Amino acid sequence: MVEFDDAFRQHLRELFVWRRDVRRFRSDPLPAGAIDRLIETACLSPSVGLSQPWRFVTVDDDARRRAVIDDFRSCNADALNAYVGERAARYATLKLSGLEQAPGHLAVFADKASDIGHGLGRATMPETTEYSVVAAITAMWLAARAEGIGLGWVSILSPDRIHAILDLPSSWKFIAYLCIGYPEIECDRPELEQAKWEHRRGADEFTLRR
Numbered sequence: 480m481v482e483f484d485d486a487f488r489q490h491l492r493e494l495f496v497w498r499r500d501v502r503r504f505r506s507d508p509l510p511a512g513a514i515d516r517l518i519e520t521a522c523l524s525p526s527v528g529l530s531q532p533w534r535f536v537t538v539d540d541d542a543r544r545r546a547v548i549d550d551f552r553s554c555n556a557d558a559l560n561a562y563v564g565e566r567a568a569r570y571a572t573l574k575l576s577g578l579e580q581a582p583g584h585l586a587v588f589a590d591k592a593s594d595i596g597h598g599l600g601r602a603t604m605p606e607t608t609e610y611s612v613v614a615a616i617t618a619m620w621l622a623a624r625a626e627g628i629g630l631g632w633v634s635i636l637s638p639d640r641i642h643a644i645l646d647l648p649s650s651w652k653f654i655a656y657l658c659i660g661y662p663e664i665e666c667d668r669p670e671l672e673q674a675k676w677e678h679r680r681g682a683d684e685f686t687l688r689r
């Protein structure tokens with residue numbers, strides 16, 4: 480039996496407050512085994528029917544990393560073109576990935592074909608497979624921050640292209656590409672808020688009572 484006291488709860492809240500999506504990384508490498516440790520923690524996450532559908536791919540090969548960066552550049556140029564006027568000008572100033580600097584690249588997939596969990600919970604909601612993988616990524620994000628490691632989620636990518644670059648089974652659905660490394664700075668406010676792209680709203684804006 481483990482009990483968590485008020486001091487722990489307060490500390491845990493600080494972890495949530497100080498977790499950031501990181502795009503600016505220092506160049507120093509991660510300690511040996513750091514990413515494996517984060518993956519181990521992520522595997523403790525809830526998953527539909529205990530299916531553990533997460534699949535993690537560490538990307539260390541230079542040519543593959545370069546191809547991912549090229550894909551990001553192309554997708555980001557398309558994204559910029561979809562905005563006009565002042566919003567386009569502002570988008571152009573944002574830093575939306577740390578792919579070039581991050582010492583760690585981790586691609587995350589959901590295995591849609593695995594029969595682990597025997598289908599429990601997925602019959603009417605097959606998308607719970609992907610939800611389970613996102614839950615694992617969130618755990619990893621927080622576990623990383625607790626070690627002083629930053630994690631940045633990059634989704635400005637073409638899933639088909641990432642799949643081809645990494646040469647993976649067709650049943651694996653691309654969920655996330657994560658940049659991992661030590662952050663240049665720590666902050667308790669989202670970078671997009673600091674850049675005046677969007678501001679964080681309170682829970683009352685998203686809560687209905689019925």
Ligand SMILES: Cc1cc2c(cc1C)N(C[C@H](O)[C@H](O)[C@H](O)COP(=O)(O)O)c1[nH]c(=O)[nH]c(=O)c1N2
Pocket residue numbers: 498499500501502574575576632633634635668669670671672
């Ligand atoms: C599914 C998903 C996908 C993305 C993101 C997040 C999530 C959950 N975020 C990070 C996002 O911008 C960030 O979480 C918010 O701006 C809030 O900031 P903090 O995470 O609180 O620092 C993100 N950020 C970015 O710079 N490039 C990206 O492609 C993405 N993609």
